[in-house]
Amino acid sequence: MATTTATSPYGLRVVLAERWFPLGVSACAVVLGAFFLASTSNWPPHEDETLALFVGRHSLGGLLHTVHTERGGAPLHFLVAWVVTHLGGGLTALRLASALFTVASVPVLAALSARLAGRKVGLIAVALASASWLMLFHGVYGRMYGLFLLTSALSYLALLVAVERGGRGRWALWGLAMLATIASHPYGALVFASQGVFVLARARTARAFIAMALVTLAATPFWLTDRVLAGRFEATVGEGGERVPLFGYLADVAGDASSGFWPVLIPIICLALFGWWRLPRQGRFFAGCVVVVPVLLLAPARFSQSASPETRHLIFMLPFFSTALAAGLVALFRQRVALASALVLLFAAQLGWAWYRTPALFEGESATRIETRQEASAWLAETARPDDVLFGYNPVFLGAWERDRHFPDTVIPRADAKLALAELRSAGSLGRGIWVLDTGDLNNTPHRSTVALQVPSSAFEGRVFGAYLVLRSREPTQTPARYLTLSESAARLGVRLGIAADEGNLATIQVAEERSR
Numbered sequence: 226m227a228t229t230t231a232t233s234p235y236g237l238r239v240v241l242a243e244r245w246f247p248l249g250v251s252a253c254a255v256v257l258g259a260f261f262l263a264s265t266s267n268w269p270p271h272e273d274e275t276l277a278l279f280v281g282r283h284s285l286g287g288l289l290h291t292v293h294t295e296r297g298g299a300p301l302h303f304l305v306a307w308v309v310t311h312l313g314g315g316l317t318a319l320r321l322a323s324a325l326f327t328v329a330s331v332p333v334l335a336a337l338s339a340r341l342a343g344r345k346v347g348l349i350a351v352a353l354a355s356a357s358w359l360m361l362f363h364g365v366y367g368r369m370y371g372l373f374l375l376t377s378a379l380s381y382l383a384l385l386v387a388v389e390r391g392g393r394g395r396w397a398l399w400g401l402a403m404l405a406t407i408a409s410h411p412y413g414a415l416v417f418a419s420q421g422v423f424v425l426a427r428a429r430t431a432r433a434f435i436a437m438a439l440v441t442l443a444a445t446p447f448w449l450t451d452r453v454l455a456g457r458f459e460a461t462v463g464e465g466g467e468r469v470p471l472f473g474y475l476a477d478v479a480g481d482a483s484s485g486f487w488p489v490l491i492p493i494i495c496l497a498l499f500g501w502w503r504l505p506r507q508g509r510f511f512a513g514c515v516v517v518v519p520v521l522l523l524a525p526a527r528f529s530q531s532a533s534p535e536t537r538h539l540i541f542m543l544p545f546f547s548t549a550l551a552a553g554l555v556a557l558f559r560q561r562v563a564l565a566s567a568l569v570l571l572f573a574a575q576l577g578w579a580w581y582r583t584p585a586l587f588e589g590e591s592a593t594r595i596e597t598r599q600e601a602s603a604w605l606a607e608t609a610r611p612d613d614v615l616f617g618y619n620p621v622f623l624g625a626w627e628r629d630r631h632f633p634d635t636v637i638p639r640a641d642a643k644l645a646l647a648e649l650r651s652a653g654s655l656g657r658g659i660w661v662l663d664t665g666d667l668n669n670t671p672h673r674s675t676v677a678l679q680v681p682s683s684a685f686e687g688r689v690f691g692a693y694l695v696l697r698s699r700e701p702t703q704t705p706a707r708y709l710t711l712s713e714s715a716a717r718l719g720v721r722l723g724i725a726a727d728e729g730n731l732a733t734i735q736v737a738e739e740r741s742r
Contacts, residue, residue: 246335246344253355254331261324261364267589270316270620274367278319279618279626281306282634293446295644297454300447301376301408302369315627319367327364327371331355333378338548340385341508349551349568350544356572357547358481358579359540362586369410370537376406377416377541384420385511387436388428396436400443407444411451412538415519417444423514427507469523469534475516481536482546484574485582493571497546500553512545593674594665597691599624604688605659605695609633612656614649614702616712617730619661621693637708640729642736649705649737658698658708660715665692668725676722681714694722709738 280291280303288307292300309318334354339347354360363370383399403420407413417440424433476490483493501512519539528534554571558564580587602624609632615622617639626632635652638644649655663669664676676694680687688695696715702708713734719727 246339246348249348250332250335250351253335253351254328257331257355257360257364258324258328260361261321261328264365264586265317265320265324268362268365268583268586269590269594270623271366272618272620274316274319275618275620275623277303277306277367278310278315278623279634279636281308281310282626283307293450294453295647297411297450297452297456299369299373299408299410300450301405302372302410305372316367316623320365323367323371324364325371326375327360330360330371330375330378333375333382334544334547337378337382337385337544338551340382341511341545341548342504342552346548346551346555349554350547352568353483353550353571353575354543354547356575356579357483357543358485358575358582359537359543361579362583363537363540365586370540373406373410373413374540374543376402376409377413378544380406380416380420381511381515381541381544384423388424388433391430391432393432396432400436400440403440404444404447406541407440407447410538411454412519412541413447414451415522415539416541417441418522419514419518422518423511426510426514467533468525468527471520471524474534474536475520478536478539478542479546480578481582482543483550483571484578486574486578489574489578493550496553496557497549498553500551500556501549503552503556504549508548512549515542515545591674593691597693601661601688601690601693601695603628604690606632609659610656612654612701613697614652614655614658614708616658616660616715619663621661621695622659637712639726640733642733642740645733646705646737646740649708655702655704655708657700658702658711658715660696660712662694662696662715662719662722662724662727663692664694664722664724666724666726669723670725671723673723679718681711681718684711685715705741706738709734709741713738 280288280296283291285307288303289300292298292303305322306319309315309322312318331351331354335347335351337347338350341347342350359370360374363374380399380402383395383402387395387399403413403417406416421437424437476494477485479494479497480486480490483497484490501509504512519542523534554564554567558567598621601621605621606625606628609625609629611631611633612635613633615633615636618636622632622636633656635648635655637648662676664673666672672692674692676689676692678687678689678694680696684698684700685696686699687697696718698711702711713731716727716731716734720731
């Protein structure tokens with residue numbers, strides 16, 4: 226082999242190709258990891274991250290009960306949050322876990338793309354995926370999407386290996402990866418469906434059917450958990466809600482997987498379609514299943530406004546879109562200089578879109594906003610009582626809990642009237658209510674960096690920290706009816722201040738009041 230490498234240009238090219246692929250994939254993972262480490266504190270803390278950590282404060286049994294019977298959703302993600310909180314971690318640790326899952330997905334995506342279209346396309350595909358907003362943002366965001374990307378890519382890769390090579394052990398590994406995918410996100414059901422169609426078309430063997438049946442049965446607890454979530458947000462197939470504008474939705478997904486600027490996105494989509502057609506027959510059919518089957522399943526579904534699908538929900542399509550795009554680039558630009566130039570322009574467009582989409586991910590928050598939020602959290606941590614009742618999973622509450630691990634854990638959800646009322650009734654005698662009004666949120670019209678001290682009535686006391694107005698009832702609220710009455714007053718003040726979130730909060734509170742009568 227050494228002689229061949231030294232004397233044969235063909236042998237040298239083969240060896241270099243074999244080495245460049247793992248080196249290139251490793252470089253993508255290292256650069257992505259470095260970006261996540263540098264950006265972990267840039268993105269402002271979010272209420273969904275607060276929710277995961279606060280649910281993770283429960284015992285393991287309490288967490289499983291909450292997820293399985295009350296909230297629904299992604300049990301594996303909540304389990305990760307439980308591990309983080311019980312090891313003494315907080316927001317930074319949760320985000321590092323998300324970053325770890327996302328970085329770990331890089332070699333999996335590379336192996337999946339290489340199996341579909343070869344190593345050259347695979348290396349370009351994983352580089353494109355790594356520069357996409359979907360990966361850059363969700364590797365920092367402490368939610369389940371980095372985990373969902375990793376588990377779904379593992380399941381697709383394991384399925385291809387099992388179909389190609391067979392064997393009980395390979396099908397068992399696929400089953401474990403598929404169960405992890407279903408446990409990572411409700412849209413894991415779409416991943417499973419796409420793979421089921423592929424199996425029916427390409428792997429009609431007894432072992433494949435048995436594996437599919439066992440996964441379907443073993444995932445029963447997760448199907449029930451997803452049903453709870455669908456019931457909360459009124460996702461149906463019949464009447465009510467609105468259908469998703471599928472073509473626009475898929476275009477948005479493609480934009481977040483590459484660059485969403487329309488002058489750039491249109492040729493990108495055309496190039497990806499061309500690349501998909503250039504894939505080997507097996508890869509073309511497999512990628513088609515991944516896109517077409519979920520779209521057909523989403524077509525008749527109706528969603529409430531709060532449950533409408535976002536681009537992140539289809540993050541499992543990212544490796545296939547990137548593979549098709551890379552295949553199109555390789556087929557169209559055969560000269561190395563032309564291909565390299567196209568990639569440089571595409572990377573620039575991708576990073577430009579990510580910066581446009583979430584500028585705080587690159588620029589960070591203003592020092593004033595960080596300081597005032599920390600001051601509000603410190604004041605609450607010092608003055609809270611164990612029976613205080615928090616409205617919503619506000620990041621100010623997260624900061625208070627990170628300072629005092631005994632910070633109150635009774636939280637009333639702000640976007641779900643049914644669950645809010647259930648939490649109030651199960652809490653027993655209710656202590657003081659606490660509400661945070663944030664005039665500095667970018668969704669407000671206008672958003673302001675400061676707010677004047679004002680309270681809805683004499684039943685409240687208040688403190689101002691920059692754009693944060695923290696309200697607290699002077700006396701324990703005691704009953705759900707009293708708590709909801711005060712919450713309505715707080716939300717009405719928020720609406721008058723132009724706080725966009727309080728428009729929805731007010732509607733939730735009013736529905737809960739009607740149901741409580």
